[in-house]
Amino acid sequence: MAKNQNWSDKGKVQISTDVVATISATAALEIEGVYSMASYAGGMTVFVRKNMTKGVKATISGSDVVLDLNIVVRFGYRILEVSERVQSSVKNAVQTMTGLTVRSVNVVVSSVYLEKEQPKTRKDKREQPPTTIQPGQEADTNEKQEQE
Numbered sequence: 001m002a003k004n005q006n007w008s009d010k011g012k013v014q015i016s017t018d019v020v021a022t023i024s025a026t027a028a029l030e031i032e033g034v035y036s037m038a039s040y041a042g043g044m045t046v047f048v049r050k051n052m053t054k055g056v057k058a059t060i061s062g063s064d065v066v067l068d069l070n071i072v073v074r075f076g077y078r079i080l081e082v083s084e085r086v087q088s089s090v091k092n093a094v095q096t097m098t099g100l101t102v103r104s105v106n107v108v109v110s111s112v113y114l115e116k117e118q119p120k121t122r123k124d125k126r127e128q129p130p131t132t133i134q135p136g137q138e139a140d141t142n143e144k145q146e147q148e
Helices: 017-029 079-098 141-147
Strands: 002-007 011-016 034-041 044-048 056-061 064-074 101-113
Touching: 011 017, 017 034, 017 056, 017 064, 017 079, 034 101, 064 079, 079 101
Parallel strands: 064 101
Antiparallel strands: 002 011, 034 044, 034 064, 056 064
């Protein structure tokens, strides 16, 4: 659905729900503690990073809008505080950019993201300093091939 505004002799302005969803998701992702938007599909929470509007449902009725957001919060942040900041930021962004009246911003915390320590990877042999060979000492055949 789209929001229609009649402007006497200038024509009509329509604001798509996708536009409102994009504004909402962008504002939510700017809040510290929000990892991503989320989509709930088939009993499973899916982190949405590319098409972030999948985590937002915008319902426009006249000049009023109701927003439902599914978010993933980073571990260690207070969920209530993050949710309240999301509500405030999203409401302000949508009202400022569209002129619509935001009646409610419903936030569902679908998951908590726990950042894992990055696995230690083995360095490539080419990145290691070359092995020094003492005079009179034979180099390993693999090392000879690498040095050539």
